[in-house]
Amino acid sequence: MFICKDATGRCVVLKQALPYVRLVGPEWPMTEDRARREANTITAHTKVSPRHVCNLIDFDADNHALALEDLTDHEVLRTRLNDGGSHEDIFEQLAQYVADVAMGTSWYGVSEEDFRRAAAAAINPELCNITEDLIFTEPFLGGGRNEFPDSIAPVVDRLQADSEWIAAGMMMRHRFMSTQEAHIHGDLHTGSVFVRGTGAALSVKAFDSEFAFYGPVGFDLGLMWANILAAAVRAAMLGETDRSRRLLDAIGSSWKSFTARMRQNWKNRVTPEKYPDACLELWLAKILDDGLGFAGCEATRRTVGLAKLSDIETVPEDKYPTAATAMLTLGRSLVIDRSTRSFASYLEEMASTLGLH
Numbered sequence: 001m002f003i004c005k006d007a008t009g010r011c012v013v014l015k016q017a018l019p020y021v022r023l024v025g026p027e028w029p030m031t032e033d034r035a036r037r038e039a040n041t042i043t044a045h046t047k048v049s050p051r052h053v054c055n056l057i058d059f060d061a062d063n064h065a066l067a068l069e070d071l072t073d074h075e076v077l078r079t080r081l082n083d084g085g086s087h088e089d090i091f092e093q094l095a096q097y098v099a100d101v102a103m104g105t106s107w108y109g110v111s112e113e114d115f116r117r118a119a120a121a122a123i124n125p126e127l128c129n130i131t132e133d134l135i136f137t138e139p140f141l142g143g144g145r146n147e148f149p150d151s152i153a154p155v156v157d158r159l160q161a162d163s164e165w166i167a168a169g170m171m172m173r174h175r176f177m178s179t180q181e182a183h184i185h186g187d188l189h190t191g192s193v194f195v196r197g198t199g200a201a202l203s204v205k206a207f208d209s210e211f212a213f214y215g216p217v218g219f220d221l222g223l224m225w226a227n228i229l230a231a232a233v234r235a236a237m238l239g240e241t242d243r244s245r246r247l248l249d250a251i252g253s254s255w256k257s258f259t260a261r262m263r264q265n266w267k268n269r270v271t272p273e274k275y276p277d278a279c280l281e282l283w284l285a286k287i288l289d290d291g292l293g294f295a296g297c298e299a300t301r302r303t304v305g306l307a308k309l310s311d312i313e314t315v316p317e318d319k320y321p322t323a324a325t326a327m328l329t330l331g332r333s334l335v336i337d338r339s340t341r342s343f344a345s346y347l348e349e350m351a352s353t354l355g356l357h
């Protein structure tokens, strides 16, 4: 990333894809074509959700570089949450972004032929492969890049000996790999969102969409929910019980915001003669089921796998085992029990696990 300013103070941010995974280094080579895929995603998302996307100013294909809108007056959402800042309306707005992308890039938002062409152009095998390994394979089956302290090893060992949980996780993996609903962001955690201000001045912008592809809409919601959960766990560990409760409430209110926006967007579907209103309700039920399951996978992965969360990693040392165990216990419930449980019961379980009653 390069922040480039001219003498008058005008600024663009240049983001260049390296030929390897930045988090790990040159020993993990990675296609630079991910820059082009990210540029395409920003262009597609800007069409349907201009308010919630970091704008693309230009793309240099030869150098795999994006010129992006200057958002240096924003902060990363995770940083704000870790510092105890306001989350009011942020997740509700992110849910609107997910809904606008879900409807605007799906079979319902474009012609079937256009959908197929766009989905083919957005294929992202290498980055999907990272997600499949890091979120769906290694945390469930063990090994790979997993790493966690001895203090939680007994909990992880128990999970990885739990055949019911493993089977349910592998079904989430399969769902991720085989579902082509819309051009999803693909990595919508709180480190992929810039925010500025509060109230009427709030600005919320998703960025870093290099993992985007045509996949299950519930994946974006699920990642967001697991990351809200991590922020709530952190707040509870710091003794901020009211704040923790309000963060958990944001999971419920983001779902409300998502469904309200989907119902609004549904009125503009391109082929209403094919899709009666009942189709939307069935789709929403599927998205919720997926979202909860993916949230469970993300909660687990961010606790035992590569790319952990500062929310959890930086709680006071004596609270870490409780925080990590809460992520793992709730992660397990979200993955295995969905067919027999209501959304409300999950929110209840999260609150009681964090001692918020």
Ligand code: SR1
Pocket: 021, 023, 130, 131, 134, 187, 306, 307
């Ligand atoms: C190797 S990249 C590790 C993680 O960082 C990204 O933000 C994705 O979540 C990915 O899984």
